[in-house]
Amino acid sequence: MLIQAICCSLQRHKSQAAFLFQPSHASRTQEMERSCIVLLGLLLACSCHAGKQDALILGGRRVQNHSRPYMAVLESDYKEILCDGFLIQPEWVMTAAHCRSSRNMRVLIVLGVELLSERSNHIWDIAKFYQHPDYDSTTLENDIMLVQLNTPVPYDNTVQPVKLPQQDREIPCTAACSTAGWGRTRNGDKDASGTHSQVLQEVNVTLVPRKSCASLHIRKITRNMICAGNKEHNACQGDSGGPLVCNGVAEGVVSFGSKKCGETPTVYTQISRYLPWINEVIKSAS
Structure with a gap:
């Protein structure tokens, strides 16, 4: 079940982005002041006509056997x-x-x-x-x-x-989305593989409107991108290239986020474009 509130950073300084895979060129992170915004508030401001989502595997769980065969x-x-x-x-x-x-x-x-x-x-x-x-x-x-x-x-x-979306399809901001990967499961976490989990993890993620997402990133957030995730449920280093799946359809490709996982929403490439x-x-x- 998707959480009903999203903690978004409202700071004035935008956080620098990092690739979400191990050999990344990560940027320096900045301290962020956060406050919780009820999901309804995001929906009212939402410009994602039909939105999408993202995940790291921060705050996730081990997948059930063969539940993500793609x-x-x-x-x-x-x-x-x-x-x-x-x-x-x-x-x-x-x-x-x-x-x-x-x-x-x-x-x-x-x-x-x-x-x-x-x-x-x-x-x-x-x-x-x-x-x-x-x-x-x-x-x-x-x-x-x-x-x-x-x-x-x-x-x-x-x-x-996995199924792909229809051309230029936008998904509702309320869509149930998730992501999966073998990336980090928490900040500072390193196991025997360096920065990767040895078992596939998944997490439900909540969409973030492009306008809100753009205020948190240095890079421009375009109509070819989707934002999703928060400080507790998000994608992380090691998850690059994985899918954002909404209602059984791959809607996005994990692209970039913040060096410290969860500081900003993760940004996905929107497949329908x-x-x-x-x-x-x-x-x-x-």
Whole structure:
């Protein structure tokens, strides 16, 4: 059940953004004065005609077995976790454009597991990366990427694609949304994998209107972005590229947030804005 109040920062100084995955270029955080705003107040000011949500996995819980069979991990061949992602077709995984490492390394896709220790028999080779051609690494506009697998993934109870939205669809601000990932579960948390949980976590998140979100971030919040999450339930370092799922539909891709998890809403790339590009890439690669 989604919480009925959202704690939003009302400070005048905007918090600098950080990528939400381990090899990030995080900005310095600033102290924030917070006060609780009842969800109704946000709805009255809401400009998200049909909104979306986000999650880190701050304040989350372990997923039930095979309840998110679309979840994927991008990792190096020496098991460094780079980002999360999600399966949308037998040969295609979606993630964030900033997850494309500039380092010369082999990247693999892991599918069908909740525990990273069980990944050995669930690894798939990548044929090609399709970073959005208008991706801007400074503004993080168009932070979306498609990853083509070498071979199609056979579907079973552990591996299934997630549905995508209709073009330019907006979702209600009251939509029930959640996110999942293998990122940090609390600020300052480090386990044996560095900054990643070894088990897939999920959390319900609440949408934040773009106007409110824009007042909290240095980067411009555009119509191609969605904001969600608060200081208790949010996305964190390690969750980049994962999906924002609302009513069973993947509506967003985790893009950026604050260095200190929960200081600001997480910002997602809004998938419905990119369906023509997605369809064109998949068609041209067939």
